[in-house]
Amino acid sequence: MSKVLYITAHPHDETASYSIMVGKAFIESYKKSNPQDEVIHLDLYKEDIPQIDADIFSGWGKLQSGDELSAEEQRKVHRLGELSDQFISADKYIFVTPMWNFSFPPVMKAYIDSVAVAGKAFRYTAEGPVGLLTDKKAFHIQACGGIYSEGPAAGMEMGNRYLKNVMQFFGVPSFDSIFVEGHAAMPDKAEEIKEKAIARAEDAAQSF
Numbered sequence: 320m321s322k323v324l325y326i327t328a329h330p331h332d333e334t335a336s337y338s339i340m341v342g343k344a345f346i347e348s349y350k351k352s353n354p355q356d357e358v359i360h361l362d363l364y365k366e367d368i369p370q371i372d373a374d375i376f377s378g379w380g381k382l383q384s385g386d387e388l389s390a391e392e393q394r395k396v397h398r399l400g401e402l403s404d405q406f407i408s409a410d411k412y413i414f415v416t417p418m419w420n421f422s423f424p425p426v427m428k429a430y431i432d433s434v435a436v437a438g439k440a441f442r443y444t445a446e447g448p449v450g451l452l453t454d455k456k457a458f459h460i461q462a463c464g465g466i467y468s469e470g471p472a473a474g475m476e477m478g479n480r481y482l483k484n485v486m487q488f489f490g491v492p493s494f495d496s497i498f499v500e501g502h503a504a505m506p507d508k509a510e511e512i513k514e515k516a517i518a519r520a521e522d523a524a525q526s527f
């Protein structure tokens with residue numbers, strides 16, 4: 320039995336979001352193929368995802384010095400620990416994000432900051448950092464108004480590329496993606512783009 324984290328970063332549901340609609344098709348197909356697996360939905364717009372701020376820095380400092388943390392420092396540092404423990408305890412990750420200004424919404428970056436913990440996701444060695452999550456798999460579904468998987472704007476794409484690099488840094492050996500892309504650039508093809516992406520997601524989920 321695998322533990323699957325279905326991580327979505329969108330304020331809307333599938334009725335108003337291409338990425339969530341395709342993500343939903345993926346996870347429903349995955350559940351059908353893997354009914355024994357545990358699937359946990361982390362909706363980053365509903366979860367408490369602390370940003371690394373002054374409380375967290377001072378909390379980390381106090382943990383080192385042995386001083387007592389304030390209630391707020393304690394709460395935030397504890398929550399980061401919960402998120403990173405949950406992340407490393409999972410076997411598979413499915414990230415679902417819209418493209419906003421060439422990348423993903425800021426809460427996704429805050430989430431990555433909460434799980435990128437030395438000693439958990441990677442460790443430092445004399446030869447440089449080494450990823451520790453070598454038995455995991457990751458999948459990313461991203462919706463964009465324009466085309467970024469190829470062509471002149473490909474170099475501007477920084478959401479999928481960032482996640483791919485981070486997963487590689489964590490040692491995750493498998494990273495696949497679906498771009499639901501071009502509906503704003505080609506509105507007459509929007510329905511076809513959506514349907515094709517849903518079909519690809521349903522198919523990819525069966526072997527994920």
Ligand SMILES: Cc1cc2nc3c(=O)[nH]c(=O)nc-3n(C[C@H](O)[C@H](O)[C@H](O)COP(=O)(O)O)c2cc1C
Nearest residue numbers: 335336337338339417418419420421462463464465
């Ligand atoms: C704040 C914001 C920024 C956006 N930035 C881009 C962009 O950089 N490139 C692009 O092609 N589309 C951009 N779009 C369009 C979205 O990527 C597109 O609508 C996509 O479908 C969003 O995913 P969703 O359907 O899941 O909401 C942006 C939309 C919003 C709301």
